[in-house]
Amino acid sequence: MTKKALTIAGSDSGGGAGIQADLRTFSFHCVHGMSAVTCVTAQNTQGVSRVDALSPEAVTAQVRAVVTDIGVDGTKTGMLLNEGIIEAVAEVVQELGIYPLVVDPVMVSRTGAQLIDDRAIATLTSCLLPQATILTPNRYEAQILSGLELNNLADMKQAAQKIHQLGSKAVLVKGGGMTGALKGVDVWFDGDTLTVFKTETVATPHTHGTGCTLSAAIAAQLALGASPSDAVEQGKNYVTQALHYAIPLGQGTGPVGHFFPLLPDLAP
Numbered sequence: 001m002t003k004k005a006l007t008i009a010g011s012d013s014g015g016g017a018g019i020q021a022d023l024r025t026f027s028f029h030c031v032h033g034m035s036a037v038t039c040v041t042a043q044n045t046q047g048v049s050r051v052d053a054l055s056p057e058a059v060t061a062q063v064r065a066v067v068t069d070i071g072v073d074g075t076k077t078g079m080l081l082n083e084g085i086i087e088a089v090a091e092v093v094q095e096l097g098i099y100p101l102v103v104d105p106v107m108v109s110r111t112g113a114q115l116i117d118d119r120a121i122a123t124l125t126s127c128l129l130p131q132a133t134i135l136t137p138n139r140y141e142a143q144i145l146s147g148l149e150l151n152n153l154a155d156m157k158q159a160a161q162k163i164h165q166l167g168s169k170a171v172l173v174k175g176g177g178m179t180g181a182l183k184g185v186d187v188w189f190d191g192d193t194l195t196v197f198k199t200e201t202v203a204t205p206h207t208h209g210t211g212c213t214l215s216a217a218i219a220a221q222l223a224l225g226a227s228p229s230d231a232v233e234q235g236k237n238y239v240t241q242a243l244h245y246a247i248p249l250g251q252g253t254g255p256v257g258h259f260f261p262l263l264p265d266l267a268p
């Protein structure tokens with residue numbers, strides 16, 4: 001039977017991140033992909049120039065429409081943008097019980113710029129994080145959530161354990177924003193086991209969409225029935241492959257190659 005996955009996230013007009021990356025990732029995994037759009041970004045490989053939010057009601061209407069008719073085997077959230085959308089998403093997730101749930105707490109860009117305001121961060125932390133099967137903060141998001149500075153592996157491990165206390169079942173602190181040998185090293189904590197997930201560091205400047213792609217791949221694996229830690233391991237392998245086939249589009253940071261078996265290897 002066809003498995004179904006839902007992304008609740010923003011649109012990236014450049015096609016590298018957001019719902020565009022999520023739906024490609026779901027397709028790669030042969031999972032039927034559905035979307036509830038939260039906001040529309042005017043974005044390319046060089047950055048985001050404008051963001052328009054949908055109303056919270058428009059977001060939850062999309063979720064209800066697909067859940068009540070088609071059903072959902074795995075859900076992920078991405079860019080939720082503001083307090084109203086976060087509150088509405090947290091409520092509808094709980095009401096409809098659309099778990100397993102991967103929460104990618106999109107708050108800070110790769111360059112360290114804060115994308116949502118402090119009230120939205122507080123609401124995300126109190127309402128949505130405790131519902132997450134797996135929470136996937138990047139380096140900067142993990143710094144905000146843990147109150148720690150992340151400079152080495154010991155810091156990442158400590159942050160994962162501290163963030164776990166916020167209530168998610170498991171936490172994956174992602175290392176794409178770390179430097180040197182730690183770039184691409186992720187740390188997992190589920191309240192019991194502390195695991196370091198490492199593939200290899202891919203030497204490409206074209207890393208746009210890695211976080212969205214990873215959380216979508218994990219949601220797809222969960223929808224297919226994988227355990228949370230197996231879903232992360234598979235998802236990480238997928239992102240690493242997609243990075244090897246990253247596509248040098250535009251003037252800035254190009255997207256990862258979601259359909260790498262069909263693509264030429266363009267890595268330097």
Ligand SMILES: Nc1ncnc2c1ncn2[C@@H]1O[C@H](COP(=O)(O)OP(=O)(O)O)[C@@H](O)[C@H]1O
Pocket residue numbers: 109110137138139174175176177183184185186200201202203204207209210211212214236239240243
């Ligand atoms: N250059 C790289 N080589 C290998 N893995 C990477 C690289 N950059 C990012 N990753 C991996 O991509 C995934 C997404 O992490 P990250 O880029 O930190 O997230 P975000 O896009 O949310 O900032 C993680 O598994 C991370 O380790």
Ligand SMILES: Cc1ncc(COP(=O)(O)OP(=O)(O)O)c(N)n1
Pocket residue numbers: 009010011012017018019041043078079106109110207208209210211212213
């Ligand atoms: C619409 C939208 N959602 C999320 C992001 C962030 O993408 P992500 O894969 O987490 O990471 P970067 O590509 O920004 O490193 C986005 N840019 N747009």
